[in-house]
Amino acid sequence: MKRFFLALALLPALALGAANDIVTNQRNGTDTSSIPRTVAKPPGTQDGIMGFNGATVLPVHWTIGQGLSISSGALVSLPQAWADITGKPTFATVATTGAYADLTGKPALFSGNYADLAGIPATFPPSAHIQAWSTITATPTTLGGYGITDGVTQSALTTMLGSYATTAAVTAGLATKFNTPAGTTTQYVRGDGSLATFPAIPGGTVTSITAGTGLSGGTITTSGTISMPNTGTAGSYANVTTDAQGRVTAGTNRSQSAATRALNTAFQISTTRDAWVSYSVQITVTASISGGQNGDVILEIASDSGFTANVQTLAISGLGQTYTLAIALQGVQPQTGVITGYVPAGYYTRLRTVNNTGTPVFSYRAGQEVLQ
Incomplete structure (x- = not known):
């Protein structure tokens, strides 16, 4: 309400x-x-x-x-307008063009003339910058008068030069010591000062030039050309062969090809070229309640086909399977492994299988061999 x-x-x-x-x-x-x-x-x-x-x-x-x-x-x-400002001083009206000539009450400027200066000396004209020494008064007569304190005096100079040999003394000292030669440009001065003539340099001839190892064109007895023969074919190579002089005589480039190889059999890839190899081998193992299987594939090389000399193991690929408590009656596991290695020229290669446990199944899948 x-x-x-x-x-x-x-x-x-x-x-x-x-x-x-x-x-x-x-x-x-x-x-x-x-x-x-x-x-x-x-x-x-x-x-x-x-x-x-x-x-x-x-x-x-x-x-x-x-x-x-x-x-x-x-x-x-807001910015204050000049007309709205009160109490400002009153200025006399002046020209607003900005020209110096429009200003009033300007000071008199210096004309630049020396004669317009006050208190200038009257003893010499200001335009002369080279003053005769005779017109200058009260000049000093000694070095000390000029403030020079380290100058050499006449007496000190006489004493110092007295210790040096004169021209006559030098001439007398060298007399009979060294003759002044008056020979020709084909002569020279001996150590005793006497002149001697240079001996005649005998001339000579080359009768023959033999071409060294790796060169052709010799022996030259009159005129001819010694050259280096071609030892190979021009080009770019991954591997080269040189002679005793370091010249390239042959060259090869890498080449690759697919390869099919038998297991547990020795084979030779190349007698003259190294090779980089890669092989894929499948291992199949079976495991059951009664036991498992385990096997390896070994890539190895040797210098002979019987694998008795210089045997080397390059790579191993293995697979194994066992059941501690088997749920299934049997388990089969296949797996492919890749083994690679470097095989020198002339060596033999072998893919050897090993049954570590049971009898796994091995099968060759694929391979590649790259000749260097």
Whole structure:
């Protein structure tokens, strides 16, 4: 009910307000009730700040005066126009073109002439930069007068030069010691100073030139050409053969081919070229309650077909299977292993199978042999 009566009390205030005016409540002077107040908005589209008028004890809108503005919710000052500044000094009117000639009250500039300077000396003309020494007075007469403290005096120089030999003394000292020769360009001076003639250098001839090892064209007795013959065919090779002089006489390039080989049989890949080999062999093992199987495939080489000399093992591939507690009656597991190795030229190769446990089944699958 109180809110209803309060709304009725606000109706007169609302009726007196204009569009966009602000209606607010203000406590009365005895602080016993609230009085509705209508605050008129700033004129037109001007911004305003709501405040309190101490003289009328009423809320009021203040408009934003010149030089101020509201930016991002804050009251900020604007750059002041010169005409709006009060209390500024009064300046005399001057030319505003920026030309120096339009300025008044300018100081007199120096003409640049030496004669226009004050207090200049009158004893010599300023334009003469080479002054005669005779016109300069009070000049010193000794080195000390010029401030030179490390100069050589005449007496010290005489004493120092007295220790050196004169020309006459040098001539007398060398007399009879070394003759001045007056020979020709084909002569030379001996250690005792006497002249001697160079001996004639005898000439000679080559009677024959023999071609060395690996060269052709000799023996030459008059004229001819010694050359190096071709020893091979020009090209790029992966492997080369050289002679005793280091010349390439033959060359080979790598070549590869698929290979099918029998197990447990010796075979020779090449008698002249090394080979890189890769073979795939499948091992099948069977395991049951009664036992398992285990086997290996061994890639080995030897220098003889009977595998009795220089035997080497290159690679081993194995497979095995056993059941500790068999769930199935029997398990069969095939697996293919790859064995690779390097086989020197002339060596024999063998894929040997080994039954470690039981009798596994071995079968050759594929292979590749790369001749180097």
